[in-house]
Amino acid sequence: MTLRLTNTLTRRTEVFQPLVPGEVSIYCCGVTVYDLCHLGHARSYIVWDVLRRYLIWQQYRVTFVQNFTDIDDKILRRAAAEGRSMEEVSESNIQAFREDMKALNILPPDQSPRATQCLDGIRSMIAELEAAGAAYSADGDVYFAVMGRPDYGKLSGRSLSEQQEGASGRLHSDEESRKRHPFDFALWKGVKPGEPSFPSPWGQGRPGWHIECSAMVRQELGTTIDIHLGGSDLIFPHHENEIAQSEAANGEPLARYWLHNGMVNVDGEKMSKSLGNFTTIRALLASGISAMTLRLFVLQAHYRKPLDFSRDALDAAATGWQGLNEALGLGLSTTFTAALGWANVAASAQPAPGHDVGLEPSREAFVGALDDDLNTSAALAVLFDLARPLRALARRLERGSEASGEDRALQGRWQLLTELSGVLGLELELSSSSPSETSAGPDPAQIQALISERLAARQEKRYPDADAIRDRLRSDGIELIDRPDGSTEWIHRPQSGGPPRG
Incomplete structure (x- = not known):
């Protein structure tokens, strides 16, 4: 079985072949830290966490980099509104992000570069682009010349001619009028009154959004990486611009595989602050939804398709997780394992967990599902199938029934369920505190x-x-x-x- 991934760049599902055998370099576009993370972030980062966990489980050495955009117009507006500095707003939201990701059992990145900590790399790349004639300066700003890249649009499928037609009449602001073409984009923005700025060969200012990721990819992983990740809303213009400027500067492909997850709909409408259906991760968890229920809910849909969020869908996911959680808890209950004799079995010389001959079809079905463009829905079906007899056994033991010989033979199934659940980042959630504990709130x-x-x-x-x-x-x-x-x-x-x- 071989991992196959849908590559946005080629619009095909391709066999994954890393640049270096046994090693995988991944860059995941991170958050702009002006606010708390929302359900859309949860969807994206849970999915990419599963990809990373699966590659590690398959014995790849994975280097996972995820950035923070810590200087941006949105951050500056939030800082002004709250009477705080850009650094204070960024730092508080970076801390909140890490707490949210930990709550969702998402592995922390190997490296978390920040735009403000990569300024030397950003300035260097802009200078290289200007020297190569791919960028030009104008009154303290520096722009990338899109018309110099005939292949611009290869990721999104938007041709330059189509963009030229759609750009008519856009040169209306002072900033736009400094551009040679309407769809040229800023690499460096000249200083504005009251804004933080940094020195550069073009004067005081700050980097544009797109150049930040290109510089951080090169700084952390080199000129060409295996996989670049992000939401489908980033395909254009962000990722398109990343490709243009990175490849113009480096003369090499930026990434071999581009993966994008679908957006989130809330009760049939796209999630948006303007529609009032915007939901943060913290608000969801505060409402009583468990972290594992949220993970399972996200993984029930294929990552490239829209995720339809509703209370009914969450309730269904909660029911599904309850069954898996009961099965996972079976092997960690000393009462149950003593009744089943599993402790003695675990201490004896036994095959590796999940390698019972009778369980190999389940393992193969799980691998086949994730190899098929990360089909987490089919992978979950394998878990539910493994959990079914374990959940039934747990309920019989709770009622005081005696364990049979067939019940005692289920340890391999429980071990495999635990192993495969871990690949999806699903882990046992403890039951509620005892009444004596909850009364002292x-x-x-x-x-x-x-x-x-x-x-x-x-x-x-x-x-x-x-x-x-x-x-x-x-x-x-x-x-x-x-x-x-x-x-x-x-x-x-x-x-x-x-x-x-x-």
Whole structure:
């Protein structure tokens, strides 16, 4: 069996062959850190986490790089609105991102470069492009000359002639009028009043969005990588521009395989802040949805297709996860394993987990599913099939039934289920805390008083005091969720590992 992936660049499903046998270099477009992560980010990063886990499971040495865009118009606008610095906004959202990814059991990247920490590489690449005639400066700005790249549009399928026709009448602003062509894009932006800036051969300013990723790919992974990942909304113009500028500077292909995940729809409509159906990861988890339910929900759809989000769909995923969770918990219950004699079996010389002859078809079906362009839906079907008798056994044992010889022989099935679930990043979630533990919850009145004190500190721009209150609450297991309307909600995450309540 051989891994096959749908390559956006060629519009074909191709056999994956890395540049270096046994090694895989991956660059995943990260977030612009001006706000909390939303369901769309969860969908994208869960899927790419499975790809990475699967490659590692197949014995590849994987280098996974995911960047942070920590200077951008959106960050600057948020900083101005909140009376904070660009660095403060970026740092707080980077920390929130890491917490959200950890909550979703997403492996941290091997490297997490930031745009502001790659300025030398950015300036160097821009200078190379200008020297090669692929870029030009204009009043402190530097633009990439798209018309110099006849293959521009090869990723998105948009031809230059089509773009020329669609660009008529666009040269209306001062910035646009400095361009030679409407669809040339900024590599360096000259300084504007009140904005942070950095020195460059073209004057004070800051990098454009697209050049950041090209420079960070080259800095961390070299001129050509195996796989470039992102959402389908990045195909044009971001990834198209990455290809143009990287290949003009390096003279080599940027990436051999381009993979893009589909967008998220909420109750049949595209998720959008303007539509009011925008949902953050933290809000979802705060509403009582477990992290593993969210992972399973995402993986039920093929990564390239739209993901339809609704309460009914989430409830169905929760039911499915409950069954898998029960099966996974069977082998970790000392009561059940003692009744089954699994502890003695595990201590004896046995075949490697999941390699019972009778289970090989399940393993092969799982591998075949993920080899088929990461068909996580079919892979989940294998897990449900493995879990079915284990879940039934757990329920019989709960009712006090005696274990039979056939039941004792199910350990290999449980081991394989655990192994394959781990490839999808699905791990056992502990049950709720005992009644005695849940009765001693936090004091809502005290928490609300601290929230009010923090709000006052923020309004008076005493941000260290506000952060200290947040840290104090977090140390007690209280996570604050700041809403766009200025209100703050909270969630209690017990230190025992039980589910959140608030």
